Amino acid sequence: MxxxxxxxxxxxxxxxxxxxxxEIQEGITxxxxxxxxxxxxxxxxxxxDMDSGVTRPVHAGYGREELARAAYDQMCQLAYFTPMQFANVPAIKLSEKLAQIAPGEINNFTFECDGSEAVETAMKLARHYHYYRGDKARFKIISRRGAYHGVNGIGIRALGTVMPMRQMMEPLTPGSVFIESPYCYRCPCNLKYPECEIACARDLSRIIEFEGPEYISVFIGEPIQQGFGAFKPPKEYWQIIREICDKYGILLIMDEVICGFGRTGKMFATEHFNIQPDLITMAKGITSGYVPLGAVGCTGKVLEPIDIFNHLHTYGNHPVPCAVGLENIDIIIREKLVENSAEMGKYFLEALKPLEQHPSVGEVRGTGLWLAVDFTMDKKTRAPYPVANLLNMVARAKQKGAIIKMMGMALEFAPPLIIKKEEIDLAVKVIEQCITEEEKALNLT
Structure with a gap:
């Protein structure tokens, strides 16, 4: 060791x-x-672990022998075969299982290695749909400022965060278009809900008209957004986006890479908003992180005009992770982890809410077991909170035996869906200690 x-x-x-x-010089854990x-x-x-491996995939928790056994058994039977012109049983079965649980009419699936690949594949499928319908000029992708949709070639076009991984790779491929996000705590439009009438969503029409509807392929967004820390938009938001996309013939991709498989107290976060996406992307919780797997689901409407999907990844539709995904979904359903996410998420949120009494805590929010504490230096103006001090709290928590992360100006929590009340209580105690200590260091009273 x-x-x-x-x-x-x-x-x-x-x-x-x-x-x-x-960080490396100081020593990597x-x-x-x-x-x-x-x-x-x-x-x-x-x-x-309050963030399921930090990047949040470990829904079923660590040490699940059933998942290891599923991988072993499949490797012994069939370790690999191409996704091109051949099929395999686990991929077929997993697509059938997903068709049963995915939102509405999402009933066709292909499998990749992770969420970034899933996003890129969804965008390719959308482009194929328009191409075969004769709309060959539709290449633009609309995302949101503050969005994160992976870092692959096409996917990075939708990366709406100001991050080195985006800036270093610029210029982006032509066709990257952004609208504002529904970040109500710090509204980018300087408006207030509900008097705003969801201006951030309605502005999509103006952007489409400016960019040219005939050039736009898709709108992509996370149903609940990670970039600001587990931010759920107003209830009307996604219905407005859906209606605008329909008006202009634009496909809607719901990015469920983080949200899917119970994270938000529903099997998919799209279910919170009662809309029908054209495509969804999945990863992370689909195998609880035990093996790499991403997936794209689409409706029959998207697939129907496509004669051949001109796409190939060597490890697409891979039988081993598909077998693990099947077993993992069975665990999630059998052990009622979606229901536990809803119940424990409510308990966690109620336990965190009193933290809003702290001078630096602007807002506590959460949906299921995806929660955040948003910080500010001034509650009245909602002034930005220094990143360095957020990182200090992450380090303090680690010293106290808890792994947490920062996101935007928030601390974010996304524990395994098997978490219990006593473990939440322990986490809340550590979080409050970290906030108190950092406020003292900042001379906040």
Whole structure:
């Protein structure tokens, strides 16, 4: 087992994603074991994982032998075969299972390696739909400022956050179009709900007219948005977006990569808004992170005009992760993890709400087991909160035995869906301690 003094040596040959050289020099924690909602590092230190592996896929919790067995059994029977001109049983069965649980008329599926690939594939499917219908000029993609839809070639066109991964890859492929997000706590339009009449959604019509409806392929958005910290839009928002897309013949992609498979207390977050998307993207919770898998679902309307889907990834429709996905969905349904997400999410939200009494806490919000505490330096003006101080709280929490993350100007929480009340209580205690300590350091009273 790695020793703490060997942290740097253990990381020297491994290129880490989004990790600075200073962090590496200070020593990278090596996670060596997971069990339930807990993980353990190279020194045997135990951490309560409040973000499901930080990137949030571990819905069913750590140490599920059923998922390991599903992968093993499938590898022994058929480890691989091409997704081109051949099919395999796990991929067929998983598509059938998803057709039963996906929103409304989403009933056709293809499988990729992760969420970024799923987003790119969904955009390709949309382009195929328009192409075969004769609308060959429809290449533009509308996303939202503050959005995150992966980092692959086409997908990065929809990356609406001001991040180095976007700036370093500019210029983006032509056709990247953005509208404002429905971030009501810090409204980008300087309006107030409901008097605003959802101006951020209605402005989509103006942007479409400016860009040219005949050039726009899709609108993509997360039903509940991660970029500001688990932000759920007003109830009218998605219905307005759907109606505008229909008016102009634009396909709607709902990005369920984070939200899907119970994270928000519904199997898919789209269910909170009573609309029908044309395509949805999935990943993360589909296998609880045990093996890489992403998926794209679409309606028959999208698939019907396409003669051949000119697309190929070597590991598309891979039988092993599809087998794991089947078992994982069975666990989620059998153990009522969607229902537990709704119940424990409500409990967690109620436990966090009193934190709004702190001078730096602007808003506590959440849907299911996806929650956030949004911070400000001035509650009246909702002035920005320094990123450095958010990172300080993340570090404080880790020292106290809990793994949390920042998102926007918020701390975000997305624990495994198996979490219990006593574990939530422990997390809330740590979170409040971190806030109090950071407020003292900032001289906030």
């Amino acid at each position: 790695y020793q703490s003094g060997e942290k740097l040596a253990a990381a020297t040959n491994l290129i880490l994603h989004r990790t600075g050289q200073k 090596v996670i060596v074991k997971g069990e339930g909602v807990w993980v353990y590092d190279q020194d045997g230190t135990q951490y309560l």
